[in-house]
Amino acid sequence: MSTIPHAPSYYAASAHASPNRPALQGAIDTDICIIGAGYTGLSAGLHLAEAGFKVVILEQAKVGWGASGRNGGQIVHSYSRDIDVIESSYGKEKAKPLAEMMFEGAKIIRERIAKYDIQCDLKTGGVYAAMSKKKVKALEEQKELWEKWGNKDLSLIENASEIKKVVNTDRYQAILVDKSGGHFHPLNLTLGEAAAVEQNGGVIYENSGVTKIDRGTNPVVHTAQGSVKAKFVIVACNAYIGDLEPKLAKMSMPCGTQVITTEPLGKLAEEILPSDYCVEDNNFLLDYYRLSGDKRLIFGGGVIYGARDPSHIESILRPNMLKVFPQLKNVKIDYGWTGNFLLTLSRMPEVGKLSDNIYYSQGCSGHGITFTHLIGRLLSEAIRGQAERFSAFESLPHYPFPGGRMFRVPLTAMGAAWYDLRDRLGV
Numbered sequence: 001m002s003t004i005p006h007a008p009s010y011y012a013a014s015a016h017a018s019p020n021r022p023a024l025q026g027a028i029d030t031d032i033c034i035i036g037a038g039y040t041g042l043s044a045g046l047h048l049a050e051a052g053f054k055v056v057i058l059e060q061a062k063v064g065w066g067a068s069g070r071n072g073g074q075i076v077h078s079y080s081r082d083i084d085v086i087e088s089s090y091g092k093e094k095a096k097p098l099a100e101m102m103f104e105g106a107k108i109i110r111e112r113i114a115k116y117d118i119q120c121d122l123k124t125g126g127v128y129a130a131m132s133k134k135k136v137k138a139l140e141e142q143k144e145l146w147e148k149w150g151n152k153d154l155s156l157i158e159n160a161s162e163i164k165k166v167v168n169t170d171r172y173q174a175i176l177v178d179k180s181g182g183h184f185h186p187l188n189l190t191l192g193e194a195a196a197v198e199q200n201g202g203v204i205y206e207n208s209g210v211t212k213i214d215r216g217t218n219p220v221v222h223t224a225q226g227s228v229k230a231k232f233v234i235v236a237c238n239a240y241i242g243d244l245e246p247k248l249a250k251m252s253m254p255c256g257t258q259v260i261t262t263e264p265l266g267k268l269a270e271e272i273l274p275s276d277y278c279v280e281d282n283n284f285l286l287d288y289y290r291l292s293g294d295k296r297l298i299f300g301g302g303v304i305y306g307a308r309d310p311s312h313i314e315s316i317l318r319p320n321m322l323k324v325f326p327q328l329k330n331v332k333i334d335y336g337w338t339g340n341f342l343l344t345l346s347r348m349p350e351v352g353k354l355s356d357n358i359y360y361s362q363g364c365s366g367h368g369i370t371f372t373h374l375i376g377r378l379l380s381e382a383i384r385g386q387a388e389r390f391s392a393f394e395s396l397p398h399y400p401f402p403g404g405r406m407f408r409v410p411l412t413a414m415g416a417a418w419y420d421l422r423d424r425l426g427v
Helices: 039-050 083-090 092-100 104-115 133-148 160-164 186-199 267-272 313-324 368-383 388-394 404-425
Strands: 026-035 055-058 123-130 154-157 174-183 203-205 210-214 220-223 226-235 252-262 278-281 287-291 297-305 333-344 350-355 358-362
Touching: 026 039, 039 055, 039 186, 039 226, 039 368, 055 226, 083 092, 083 133, 092 388, 104 174, 104 186, 104 368, 123 133, 133 154, 133 174, 174 278, 186 203, 252 313, 287 313, 297 313, 313 333, 350 388, 358 368, 368 388
Parallel strands: 026 055, 026 226, 055 203, 123 278, 226 358
Antiparallel strands: 123 174, 154 174, 210 220, 220 226, 252 297, 252 333, 278 287, 287 297, 350 358
């Protein structure tokens, strides 16, 4: 069976050595079968393996092949909709437990890195940046909201010279510094978590795409060359679920985002980002960037609805990068790649059960690094009989996209274009 390689990213080029894991052959039994070796599957698998369960993870390509190995590598708290919006939409009773968990995912990431000595260039500090007065007001509201729920590591900077000490650009009217944020090499984190699963007795099969799931008291998960009989199944495919579970597919839409990475910048790296913090602006269609461990600028942004691969990633992102850092006009781009995240209509994660013993989590809507680590813990709690925190997410409504698959892309793209115009006009 041919191996599906990682995307041609900087992360793949700089990843630590990782074993080539075999494809599943034949029929096996286990306690937990997890579909997908990204952050959700690995987080759940590691919690469950640590608790003594026999865990098998099936991955259609290689560990971290999807969004978990391609993303911006930024630790960003909360969800794609913040707690004030959640409270407005669903009420205080539903919002409160979610608010109490909004900073937990970041703590889990740091706990995993420390416990298993995962070498992934972890750095502390993140920035949210505003380019208009309205967006500055949004930062003020974000600071007040997050401080209400326990984040005391925030500072709002509006003085231009002080902003430049953090991020050396004229583009922003204000920045919100979050010292509990941070950034890391996402693929190396994924590989480290996979090794931790195996260290705790879990087994991971690569090149083992799942073809169907048989329901029942002991569900059976099938691949092209084997099957896994389990007590519990976790579907953790996110944007790469395909047609495996049509019910889940119709509630979400894969979207592509792009990333470029410059050549090593040397002293120029400290000039543009003297803080070495990661940065994202707070526009609807946002840009995000940070320095790598070897002092390249990793710059991402843009959304392709329907996950169509753009033909020229550099041509999409380089103009945005130069608006922030015109100092980089002569810098070479060494890598460019795209990857899919999964968008939901509510922009909230979709979490639940397909049957009593088949769980799922999907649809982080571009805000998944911390949530996937959190939901892994909650899935483990639910399977062990402590479902209260899992149920807080499960109880949120899940909506199919209007018009089904045929119309979800154009309708969503129209909405995004409207918000992009608002961002450009500063309203």
